[in-house]
Amino acid sequence: MPDSADASDADCLFCRIVAGEVPVELVHEGDFVVAFRDIDPQAPTHLLVVPVGHHPDVAALAAADPAALAELVAVGRQVATAEGHDDYRLVFNTGPLAGQSVFHVHGHVLAGRQMSWPPG
Ligand code: AMP
Numbered sequence: 001m002p003d004s005a006d007a008s009d010a011d012c013l014f015c016r017i018v019a020g021e022v023p024v025e026l027v028h029e030g031d032f033v034v035a036f037r038d039i040d041p042q043a044p045t046h047l048l049v050v051p052v053g054h055h056p057d058v059a060a061l062a063a064a065d066p067a068a069l070a071e072l073v074a075v076g077r078q079v080a081t082a083e084g085h086d087d088y089r090l091v092f093n094t095g096p097l098a099g100q101s102v103f104h105v106h107g108h109v110l111a112g113r114q115m116s117w118p119p120g
Contacts, residue, residue: 012103013102014106025037027047028078030071031052032052032067032068032071033050033051033072034049034052035076036050042108044111044113045085045109045110045112047108048106048108049072049090049107050107051072053065056105057094057105058092058107060105073107079109080111083112085111087111088109088110089110090107091107
């Protein structure tokens with residue numbers, strides 16, 4: 001799987017979403033980060049913040065493009081606030097055992113209900 005900010009993987013669902021080939025409800029569209037509503041929401045607000053460049057997980061993004069990771073975190077806060085939430089959870093599932101199913105890094109922004117700990 002490619003791991004560069006310029007690479008786009010034709011088989012990657014989130015690359016296809018970034019390219020506009022798969023319809024989503026976009027809530028943010030920037031040069032480096034997009035955000036859209038999760039198709040299977042686990043909270044009243046459940047958004048995904050996704051870098052335009054293809055990186056398989058958050059550690060790979062941090063190593064390759066720390067500025068994009070910083071922007072992704074900032075956009076996570078921005079989209080939560082825009083939906084009226086000062087409190088939110090930002091989750092990066094990393095690897096199948098941790099629940100990652102799409103291997104193009106994305107932060108889950110979850111808000112609007114009391115969160116429990118530990119997560120399941
Ligand atoms: P993860 O399991 O952490 O890799 O998260 C992948 C997320 O992508 C899940 O929460 C899915 O519900 C979400 N998802 C999968 N396909 C789509 C889609 N077409 N549009 C929006 N969200 C999606």
